[in-house]
Amino acid sequence: MGRIKDYDFSVSNEMLLELCKQQDQEALRVLFRRHEKPVYNLLYRMLSNHEDAEEALADVFVKVWRAAGSFKGDSKFTTWLFKIAANTARDFLRSRMIRREVSLEDGLVSEGEVARSAAARTVDPEDSTLREDELSRISAALNGLSEDDRLLITLYHFQELDYQDIAEITGICAGNLKVKLFRARQRLKKLCAELDGGCVGNELRGSTDDSSGLRQGACEWS
Template identity: 30%
Template sequence: MQSLIDESPSGADLLERARAGDQAAFTTLVEQHRDRLWAICLRITGNQHDAEDAMQDALVAAWRAIGNFRGDAQLSTWLYRIGSNAALARIRKRTDADDIADHDPMSHLDVAAQVVVSDRIAEALSQVPDAYRATFVLRVYGELSYSEIAEAQGIGLQTVRSRISRARSILSELLADLR
């Protein structure tokens, strides 16, 4: 007879096990946030190669620091902050600031048009100053609230509003011809 009790570990149990050095528990915790963390790294860096490196750097940094995670913020906010910092560090290390994501050749015209628009957006986003871009990406692609962004980046709420507004303004100017 099967038990009706859910024997899967709770988030708190997984966190405690991860803090104690259980890599499997850490992996389970991180898997819940992997897609959004990837999106944040990709949007901040602007290309797949740097995003992969930033994601790897973020996961290694999170693993090393999980024992120090106090729970003052949500685990997701903490991970996204580490991810955005790792992505920004990758940008600073980059020698060629004009790198644009590589795309596989596609034959379908609609898909090709979407790729062109996506490339234009990625290119425009890469021209937004790093601090504005990171804040904007956390809001749009990370879907964090303004207060979560302020907490994740260690900045004031008004600074978050200002950075997002400025990023939108810059992108609007750069992408005016797409309207």
């Protein structure tokens, strides 16, 4: 087929995938250009390492190429793609045991690099340092979460997917998802608060130990 513009959305993802089935590498290239950033973001937040995230990104699109025939169109293409990405990230974490290798400090350093590159565009150096510290703390807190919690937080807060899509990607039933997400968020808040060095106090009321997943001590509804 002729060259398709990378962001020409008149050609749908599904049409491109259909072309991938026929071994059209140009179609895969367009799919890659369209989705590399969100997929990379997910992988980077899960793996906390640029090299591994890049390798995993390549793996994801090789899997898309090979599994193009298995896409039935029951779900959205992006949901299917994120599902492959989430499974690839899990495989990476398990096979290389990154979780054991990456310490909290590594997270601080790598996120620090990202923050520095973002800060290079800002004017006030004091402001950029504050921003860098803030990003480093959030990144370190994310690294402190379990694999499942990190995936939920990444999909909901960073990829901004809705509950239905997240439920499909993670295989968690929709009813359970909100509770799990709430608990993951509370754990992240707790870790952030610990890294901030401040008092956890009110932030942690009824968070992780609360089996119902709801806050204790809230006032009565009138």
